[in-house]
Amino acid sequence: MTRAMALALLAGAHESRGDADAALACNHRVLELSNAHGESVIRSRALWSIGIERWRNGDRERATEMLKEGLQVAQQLRDARSAASYLEVLAWLAAEDDKPKRAAVMLSVAQAMGGATGNYAFLFPDLPVFHEECDQRVRNEIGAKAYDAACEKGRSLRFDDAVSYALRER
Numbered sequence: 001m002t003r004a005m006a007l008a009l010l011a012g013a014h015e016s017r018g019d020a021d022a023a024l025a026c027n028h029r030v031l032e033l034s035n036a037h038g039e040s041v042i043r044s045r046a047l048w049s050i051g052i053e054r055w056r057n058g059d060r061e062r063a064t065e066m067l068k069e070g071l072q073v074a075q076q077l078r079d080a081r082s083a084a085s086y087l088e089v090l091a092w093l094a095a096e097d098d099k100p101k102r103a104a105v106m107l108s109v110a111q112a113m114g115g116a117t118g119n120y121a122f123l124f125p126d127l128p129v130f131h132e133e134c135d136q137r138v139r140n141e142i143g144a145k146a147y148d149a150a151c152e153k154g155r156s157l158r159f160d161d162a163v164s165y166a167l168r169e170r
Helices: 002-017 020-037 041-056 060-077 080-096 100-117 128-156 159-167
Strands: none
Touching: 002 020, 002 041, 020 041, 041 060, 041 080, 060 080, 060 159, 080 100, 080 128, 080 159, 100 128, 100 159
16 A cells, blocks of 8 residues: 555645646556555545546536545545545535535535544645635525525534435435
8 A cells, every 4th residue: 555655645746736637647546556455545535636636627427426435435434524625525516506505504514524624625725716616606696594504504414414415416
């Protein structure tokens, strides 16, 4: 698994430089290696990165598949920070799918679940803008009262309930 870890670090370096193609290639190799060896922690990070890149490249269906698979891995690992990261991006997708209440719930649960550590979306300088756009879009579409209610629902969800909510197709 040393090779997978090295490739994951290399993928992160490519991501920070803005070289999405090289990062994607490394992350696909990480996914192959981690699947072959039954490793989950590095696999989770690779699924998130691949999901983000698929989404950025307009392949929303594959992005959703990767992100939901990664969320399930994060649940198995009981990794709240990774789960928050997946929920964050799935919220962006929900907003784009004209599901603003669903997006607000997931944004709120991602924030609550991330707690003091936040989520990986805020580690990359080009990603927080998507959070802001999603939040603003959702607020504008459903209004303050519905937004507050959706956020309250998100904050009230426990870990497994939040994952179940995100994995449902509604």
